[in-house]
């Protein structure tokens with residue numbers, strides 16, 4: 001269980017991104033944060049990932065949880081290969097070359113990009129890039145996967161294909177998925193639990 005207890009976030013410029021928010025997020029399930037742009041979804045996800053400070057309140061997460069993050073932008077390096085990009089998702093110092101290669105191939109196979117491992121990322125389509133970004137998030141076998149509007153650059157068909165892949169993976173691997181979207185239809189497709197965010201003042 002991840003517990004969000006009376007969490008507020010006020011940025012240095014005075015913007016109140018979240019006010020006194022509390023919720024419980026069950027483990028090993030798919031939870032969707034949805035609501036209009038600017039209502040603090042990204043801010044909360046970043047606080048859960050430890051990438052943003054909390055102004056007040058606290059977030060309780062089991063201490064040994066391995067967390068991966070997939071961002072709005074795919075953040076791939078264009079000049080290097082698919083294989084090298086996926087390997088960036090894991091601490092390479094702790095692995096032998098052959099173990100790393102095996103893990104990269106396994107993650108690539110999970111999302112269907114194992115046939116293009118040697119290609120440079122700049123040559124790929126948006127759908128392939130998002131799959132690689134997902135493989136990079138999965139390679140460290142996260143207990144908690146955070147996806148922040150990660151599939152937005154895709155057309156509807158590719159997006160729903162990748163969502164199907166994601167749901168199957170979550171069901172087999174049983175990680176906790178936290179998925180941010182402003183799209184109600186997408187939220188319904190992905191989620192088992194739903195947390196609606198409202199804009200300050202609404």
Ligand SMILES: Nc1ncnc2c1ncn2[C@@H]1O[C@H](COP(=O)(O)OP(=O)(O)OP(=O)(O)O)[C@@H](O)[C@H]1O
Pocket residue numbers: 011012013015016017035036037038039040041042043044182
């Ligand atoms: N680094 C920052 N400094 C100041 N204000 C910020 C910062 N990041 C976000 N905000 C503001 O905090 C509020 C919440 O933003 P946040 O990105 O969390 O919302 P969101 O619901 O994820 O929206 P979107 O879907 O557009 O990303 C917005 O008003 C935004 O302008």
